[in-house]
Amino acid sequence: MSRAPITPATRRRTPVRGAARARETGAPLNPPLSDAEKRMIIALFEDLAERDHNASQRPRATGQS
Numbered sequence: 001m002s003r004a005p006i007t008p009a010t011r012r013r014t015p016v017r018g019a020a021r022a023r024e025t026g027a028p029l030n031p032p033l034s035d036a037e038k039r040m041i042i043a044l045f046e047d048l049a050e051r052d053h054n055a056s057q058r059p060r061a062t063g064q065s
Contacts, residue, residue, distance in 0.1 A: 022029045033041075 019029060021027075
């Protein structure tokens with residue numbers, strides 16, 4: 001069973017990598033973060049630091065080093 005040839009009109013376009021697209025459009029690869037995004041990241045790391053501190057304050061179970 002033979003298949004019909006793939007014409008340029010029906011061929012899927014090769015995906016363009018982000019870096020190539022950025023060069024074509026002049027858009028930055030990683031746009032700057034908004035103030036809300038910055039606050040969210042800071043809050044995430046503050047929460048992680050607090051959890052780590054709280055975990056280090058708990059008494060260890062007997063037998064753990």
